[in-house]
Amino acid sequence: MNYEEAIEYIHGIYWRGSKLGLSRTEELLGLLGNPQKELKFVHVAGTNGKGSTCAMLASVFMRCGYRTGLYISPYLRRFNERMQCNGAPISDAELAEITTHVSVSAEAMKDKPTEFELVTAIGMEFFKRKHCDIVILETGLGGALDSTNIIDTPEAAVITAIDYDHTRDLGDTIEQIASAKAGIIKPGGDVIFYGNNKAAEQVIEKRCAEQNAALTVTDFRSLNVKSSTIEGSVFDYTVDGAVYQNLFLPLPGVYQVYNAALVLTVLSVLSRKFQIPAEAVRDGLAAVKWPGRFELLRKNPIFIADGAHNPHGIKGTAESLARHFPGKKIIAVIGVMADKDVDTMLDLFLPLVKQAYAVRPDNPRALAPEALADKIRSRGVPAECCQTPGDGVRAALASAAQDDVICAVGSFYMYGDIADAVEASVPR
Numbered sequence: 001m002n003y004e005e006a007i008e009y010i011h012g013i014y015w016r017g018s019k020l021g022l023s024r025t026e027e028l029l030g031l032l033g034n035p036q037k038e039l040k041f042v043h044v045a046g047t048n049g050k051g052s053t054c055a056m057l058a059s060v061f062m063r064c065g066y067r068t069g070l071y072i073s074p075y076l077r078r079f080n081e082r083m084q085c086n087g088a089p090i091s092d093a094e095l096a097e098i099t100t101h102v103s104v105s106a107e108a109m110k111d112k113p114t115e116f117e118l119v120t121a122i123g124m125e126f127f128k129r130k131h132c133d134i135v136i137l138e139t140g141l142g143g144a145l146d147s148t149n150i151i152d153t154p155e156a157a158v159i160t161a162i163d164y165d166h167t168r169d170l171g172d173t174i175e176q177i178a179s180a181k182a183g184i185i186k187p188g189g190d191v192i193f194y195g196n197n198k199a200a201e202q203v204i205e206k207r208c209a210e211q212n213a214a215l216t217v218t219d220f221r222s223l224n225v226k227s228s229t230i231e232g233s234v235f236d237y238t239v240d241g242a243v244y245q246n247l248f249l250p251l252p253g254v255y256q257v258y259n260a261a262l263v264l265t266v267l268s269v270l271s272r273k274f275q276i277p278a279e280a281v282r283d284g285l286a287a288v289k290w291p292g293r294f295e296l297l298r299k300n301p302i303f304i305a306d307g308a309h310n311p312h313g314i315k316g317t318a319e320s321l322a323r324h325f326p327g328k329k330i331i332a333v334i335g336v337m338a339d340k341d342v343d344t345m346l347d348l349f350l351p352l353v354k355q356a357y358a359v360r361p362d363n364p365r366a367l368a369p370e371a372l373a374d375k376i377r378s379r380g381v382p383a384e385c386c387q388t389p390g391d392g393v394r395a396a397l398a399s400a401a402q403d404d405v406i407c408a409v410g411s412f413y414m415y416g417d418i419a420d421a422v423e424a425s426v427p428r
Helices: 003-010 023-031 050-063 092-107 115-129 174-184 198-211 256-270 278-287 311-324 342-352 369-377 389-399 412-425
Strands: 041-045 068-071 083-085 134-138 156-159 190-193 214-217 224-229 232-239 242-249 295-298 302-306 330-334 353-358 383-385 405-409
Touching (some): 003 092, 023 092, 023 115, 041 050, 041 174, 050 256, 068 115, 083 115, 092 115, 156 174, 156 256, 174 198, 190 256, 198 214, 224 311, 232 256, 242 278, 295 412, 302 412, 311 342, 330 342, 342 353, 342 369, 353 389, 389 412
Parallel strands (some): 041 156, 156 190, 190 214, 330 353, 330 405
Antiparallel strands (some): 068 083, 224 232
């Protein structure tokens, strides 16, 4: 296969769907010689903050000198972002070669793997070939039955903030959702939980007791945010006797310092197994890049892209907008999946909005912009329909004054179109 054929194969129609369970992944990786057994992992599950947490951990481990793999979903602009080594996505040639190799085993299976399972197998083979010292592994959906959960006990199992999302697959109570996420907890492992949710914490505590795993819950009492601007935050944090002062985090969402506190707690636990100098922590946080999370794409007018796609995430976006632009009504470009809790998301976000542009993200699950615009108008906010995210960006910019703030929100699936349209709008 060449690259284009590999991408077509990965997205092939008969891989479609999300069938929970580990049997297909176990069979496929077994046919490949179980590359995952030659690797060490930090396994990350949760509702929100998974990607940012993974990005921070990977950045710090790279600064420590470890050959660091990163496995994430979804990608924002190119599929290759899904698997990276030392910050570099898998090359087109590598993806083509490894997909060809994995396809031989996949085709031999009676019960064919799903797309995510296929990609997980490609990722494991990639990380093995790259001789990664550590892989930061983000779950796709849930935890217990997610294909990434094929690994043995990781160096750390990290559970980020838990809230309502994917309720059709994971359950409609916090306890059920937490139970699914807690499935990544393995015998004798180290577990670090974001906290701030007693119902979820009780479920995770029970799972840790059953697995004889050691639980650490992030303590936010020592978190001191000294400054927070659209360029990032400066903060202090103390964990397990380590005192960090004036750390800079170039991710401007106000929720990101809380994710950073979780990361520092994870690193404190991992420092028993890895050499993690304080300067590497400082440099790694300062260097982290994570697009699509309250990302500033341009100024005059300010344009922010945020992939928040559930009520908990939208609440964080709204709080960040209120903190950075107090008292200011914004222009919004909104696109969502039809299976999300759209009404709650709009109720949380629209009080900040003076004009909305409803768009359709590039995904078959997307809510029609006409239906979305109706929901927005019913809440007293003017809304126009735009068929594509790019059309929404151009309409928002055309209506904006230099001192306006525009925020595109609701789905990661429209980030590439949003970023391309904003980039094209900036004068050369």
